[in-house]
Amino acid sequence: MDPARRICRAGAMKPPVHNVPAGELLKLLDELAAFSVPGPGVTRLLYTPEWCGAQLFLQQRMKSLGLEVRQDRVGNIYGRLSGSGAAAAEQVILTGSHIDTVVNGGRYDGAYGIAAAVTVLHYLQQTFGRPLRSLEVVSFSEEEGSRFPLTFWGSGNVTGLYDGSSREDIADAEGVTLGAAMKACGLGGEAASAGVSAETAAAGGKDYDDAGADGAGAAGTGSVDTGSAVTGPAGSAAVTISRPLRSDIAAYLELHIEQGIVLERSARQIGVVQAIAGQRRYRVTVSGTANHAGTTPMGLRRDALAGSAEMLLALERSAAEEGDPLVATTGRLEVYPGTPNVIPGEVQFTLDIRHSDAGILERYCPQVLEEFAAIAARRGLKLEIQPVLMTTPAPMDKELCAALEQVCLEQGKTYLRMVSGAGHDAQLFAPLCPAAMIFVPSRGGISHAPDEYTPPEELAAGMQVLAAILYKLAYTEEGVIEDRG
Structure with missing residues (x-):
C-alpha cells in the first residue's frame, strides 16, 4: 500500500x-x-x-x-x-x-x-x-x-x-x-x-x-x-x-x-x-501508609486515596481548561486494603487521554503527570506511572x-x-x-x-x-x- x-x-x-x-x-x-x-x-x-x-x-x-x-x-x-x-x-x-x-x-x-x-x-x-x-x-x-x-x-x-x-x-x-x-x-x-x-x-x-x-x-x-x-x-x-x-x-x-x-x-x-484521536493510556499506582482510621490524626496521614482523589480532580480541571476535543478519563480505581476502618495504603487507577492533535497530546500528558507528581510529593506519597498504550492521531x-x-x-x-x-x-x-x-x-x-x-x-x-x-x-x-x- x-x-x-x-x-x-x-x-x-x-x-x-x-x-x-x-x-x-x-x-x-x-x-x-x-x-x-x-x-x-x-x-x-x-x-x-x-x-x-x-x-x-x-x-x-x-x-x-x-x-x-x-x-x-x-x-x-x-x-x-x-x-x-x-x-x-x-x-x-x-x-x-x-x-x-x-x-x-x-x-x-x-x-x-x-x-x-x-x-x-x-x-x-x-x-x-x-x-x-x-x-x-x-x-x-x-x-x-x-x-x-x-x-x-x-x-x-x-x-x-x-x-x-x-x-x-x-x-x-x-x-x-x-x-x-x-x-x-x-x-x-x-x-x-x-x-x-x-x-x-x-x-x-x-x-x-x-x-x-x-x-x-x-x-x-x-x-x-x-x-x-x-x-x-x-x-x-x-x-x-x-x-x-x-x-x-x-x-x-x-x-x-x-x-x-x-x-x-x-x-x-x-x-x-x-x-481519529490519538490515545495515551497509563496505569497509575499511588502508595502511602495503611493505618488505623481511628487513631491516626488527619495531619499525620499518608492517605493514598485522598491523594488520588486530588489528582483526579486536577485532571478534570486541566482537561476542561484545555478544551475540546481533548478528553481525559479514569475508568477504573482500586483501593487497598479496602477496609472501612483502615486508611488506604495504595490506590491503582487508569488514565485515558485523547486528542486529534499529536502536538497537544505531547504537551498535555507530561504536564498533567507532573502535576500528579507534585501532589504526591506534597502529601508524602509514592507515585508510579506505567504507560500502557500510545497511539498517534x-x-x-x-x-x-x-x-x-x-x-x-x-x-x-x-x-x-x-x-x-x-x-x-x-x-x-x-x-x-x-x-x-x-x-x-x-x-x-x-x-x-x-x-x-x-x-x-x-x-x-x-x-x-x-x-x-x-x-x-x-x-x-x-x-x-x-x-x-
Whole structure:
C-alpha cells in the first residue's frame, strides 16, 4: 500500500440515485446479533464459539450473494467483487469493520459496517454489474480488546502492526493464550484442524504449513461442540486461505455508528470524520501508609486515596481548561486494603487521554503527570506511572472526505465534520492508503451497552452514502487512484 496514492476527482458525470434496500441491512443485523452469549446485549468475543459462528455465517452469506470469499490466517473474512480494469487486482477498494464486541455490548458497533458493506456490494453488483476496480467487504476478526490485552488484532495483521510472533505470550483472564484460542478455531496451522477435511489435505490440497511469521492456518469457523474446541467444517475447504498482510489496498472506507452524542445533538444525519484521536493510556499506582482510621490524626496521614482523589480532580480541571476535543478519563480505581476502618495504603487507577492533535497530546500528558507528581510529593506519597498504550492521531484522507461531503450534498443529507474520540480500524490504514470514515448518530450517545441504538432510517442514510462513494471509486473513471507526483 503506497502512502503516496491519492483519489482523483475528475469528471462531472451526474451520479445515479442509489436505493439500497434497507430491509436487507436490518435483517442481516438481526441475524448477526443472534451470535452471542446469552445475556444482556451482544457478547461475541474473539475466537469463541459465538465468534466462529458469526464468521462462518458471513462466509456463507457472502458466497450466496455471488462474492468471492476468502479468509486469512487470523480469521479475517473477505468477500470480493472483482473489477474488470487492467489494474483491478492492485486497486482494491476495501470496506467493512470488526465482528467482535465488548461484553454485553450493542448490536451495531462493528456489525453495522459489515452488514452495510455486504448489502451495498450485493446492490452494486445487481444494479451495475462488474466494477472497474475490485471491491471487497471485510469482517475483521478483532478490534475491541475485550478478551485479550491487545486491540486491532484483525486490521493489525493486515497492515503489519502484528506478525503473530507474540501469540503464545498473550493470555485472556482464564489463562488461555491467544495461540491456543486460535488453534481451537482451526487457526493452528495443521491441515486437519484448519477448516479443511483431512481427505482434501491428503489429496494434495492447499499447503497450510507455509504460515511464515504468522504461523496460522485456515480459519475454520463454525462447527462448535459443547466443549471449548471449535473445529472448521469440511465445507470451508472451498474458501481460499490467504496471508493476513496486504499490499493491494488502494483505499479503505468504514461505516460506523458514532458512539457519541454529537450528531444527535446537532441534528445531522452524517458525520464525515476528519481524524481519529490519538490515545495515551497509563496505569497509575499511588502508595502511602495503611493505618488505623481511628487513631491516626488527619495531619499525620499518608492517605493514598485522598491523594488520588486530588489528582483526579486536577485532571478534570486541566482537561476542561484545555478544551475540546481533548478528553481525559479514569475508568477504573482500586483501593487497598479496602477496609472501612483502615486508611488506604495504595490506590491503582487508569488514565485515558485523547486528542486529534499529536502536538497537544505531547504537551498535555507530561504536564498533567507532573502535576500528579507534585501532589504526591506534597502529601508524602509514592507515585508510579506505567504507560500502557500510545497511539498517534490518524487524519483521514482529505480528498476522500471532500468526496463524502459531495455525496451528502448530492443526496440532500445534512453532515458534520467531526473528530472520532474512539479508536477504529481506519486509523491503521490511514498511514498506508487513503482512508475515510462515515458516522451515523447513536441515540443518547450510548454505545458498548445493550441500549446502543440507531433508528433504521439513519442506518439506511449512512448506507446510501457508502453506496455512492463506493460507486464513484469503483465504477467511474473519477475514482482512479494515482500516485502523487
